[in-house]
Amino acid sequence: MKVLLLTGLGALFFAYYWADNFDPGGLDYLVLNHLGVAPAGTGTRSAQAARWLMQVNFLSYVQLTSLALPSLTESKGSLVVVSSLLGRVPRSFSSPYSAAKFALDSFFGSLRRELDVQDVNVAITMCVLGLWDRASAAEGVRGVTRAKAALGPKAALAVIRGGATRAPSVFYPWRFHLLCLLPAWLPRPRAWFIRQELNVTAA
Numbered sequence: 313m314k315v316l317l318l319t320g321l322g323a324l325f326f327a328y329y330w331a332d333n334f335d336p337g338g339l340d341y342l343v344l345n346h347l348g349v350a351p352a353g354t355g356t357r358s359a360q361a362a363r364w365l366m367q368v369n370f371l372s373y374v375q376l377t378s379l380a381l382p383s384l385t386e387s388k389g390s391l392v393v394v395s396s397l398l399g400r401v402p403r404s405f406s407s408p409y410s411a412a413k414f415a416l417d418s419f420f421g422s423l424r425r426e427l428d429v430q431d432v433n434v435a436i437t438m439c440v441l442g443l444w445d446r447a448s449a450a451e452g453v454r455g456v457t458r459a460k461a462a463l464g465p466k467a468a469l470a471v472i473r474g475g476a477t478r479a480p481s482v483f484y485p486w487r488f489h490l491l492c493l494l495p496a497w498l499p500r501p502r503a504w505f506i507r508q509e510l511n512v513t514a515a
Contacts, residue, residue: 315342338387339380339383339389340389341389341390341391342380342392343475344373344393345392345394345471357407362407362408365409366408368412369413370412370419373416373419374419377391389435390436390437390478391434391435391436392439392471392474392475393416393420393438395413395438396413396440396442397441397488397492398413399416399417400417400440400488416438417438424480435478435480437474437480437481438482439470439474439484440481440489441467441470441484441488470482
């Protein structure tokens with residue numbers, strides 16, 4: 313079994329600088345788990361920040377998927393995409409990042425439909441995760457959110473289990489599934505839940 317796990321900014325350099333020399337032959341699993349934040353000195357709502365976040369958090373995923381898809385098709389493999397709750401539920405003070413994650417959800421949702429109608433047996437697992445207990449993640453939202461960070465090993469286990477069982481979606485913590493299921497015609501309850509975890513004064 314051949315698994316390729318791409319994480320961190322190394323995945324971005326891999327996608328655009330090593331792609332010509334990469335042979336993904338025999339690949340069974342591709343796990344995309346890298347993200348970027350707005351560069352220092354850029355406004356969170358600036359076009360520069362949005363362009364960078366789309367490059368790292370969306371376009372590099374598309375590039376890597378296009379490279380690996382022929383091999384995954386041959387092996388009937390699995391594509392595991394680690395995304396965020398912000399790709400399903402928009403939240404305050406995260407507009408460019410949320411836009412990139414929404415783009416991920418839309419792209420891979422459409423790709424899943426395309427593979428299905430073409431009878432291509434490649435599973436796509438979308439992992440909707442919340443705040444992890446990483447130092448960098450905690451620092452980025454310090455004073456802005458009241459949400460408790462989930463344990464990294466448990467979140468990683470949920471991702472592994474979802475990919476191994478070829479599940480279409482993984483939600484961790486599980487309560488995020490309920491939040492995503494709240495229908496669009498009931499926006500106030502969902503907005504209320506989001507507001508409870510937000511420190512508006514600090515933000």
